[in-house]
Amino acid sequence: MIHLIDTHAHFTSPALHEQLEAVIERSQQAGIGEWVTVGTDMEDNRAVARLCQQIENLHGMVGIHPHDAKMFRPADAAEIKQIAQAEKIVAIGEIGLDYHYDYSPRPVQRSVFEAQVGLAEEMNLPVVVHSREAFEDCLAVLDAWPQAAGRTLFHSFSGGRKEAQQVLDRGFYLSFSGVVTFKNAPNIQEAARYVSADRMLLETDCPFLSPAPHRGVKPNEPAFMVHTAEKIAQLRDVTIEDVAYFTADNSRTFFRLKNHLVGGDV
């Protein structure tokens, strides 16, 4: 039996939340018995905190997504800090820059990203970065943070080998989603082949981004992450057990997870 950790799931999204018990059961049967659920706005952050109290082996991260940066109010920073004091809240995220959709003005995205990096610093927590068509600007914000090394994760990594190297050179981590299984993602596959084994994590980003052979299936769910792990094993010419071992180990290190995996022997 393999043990994988889904480091980026949106369990509070209605598509998953309304059938969460069944989703979790299928996940556990597939060997994924531990998850990090992600908040994207203040209402969602509160929901993440509540859900983490209810479900064993569920951790959370809280923050304002770049899409929602324009909604950020100074009082939110204080509330995020308060929520993030809970033991099961393990990171500030997802935060960053999204220049693909531009749902919030770029200068606002940037200042809200910087403010939340500051919060992570104050709270001594790692950050989970959402970067879409904004890689250089994300790096610029992170390069201004002296403690970024070892505490920064680029989620659903979508760059190639060159971008991966820039991330690794800074001491950051990166996580691969189902996108790595897509036929039209040779760059991401190349990155997954060469990234050092001690810096890579796995995620679903469910309910989005179902991996092949479930591509296009909605919602995506953690049980499907086995296919992502299989693809990475194939790309690296190792076993899925190897991939499970090093990605789970990296997840524990990065998020400082307590060692209490269901049936845990990792």
Ligand SMILES: [Zn+2]
């Ligand atoms: Zn994201």
Ligand SMILES: [Zn+2]
């Ligand atoms: Zn996400």
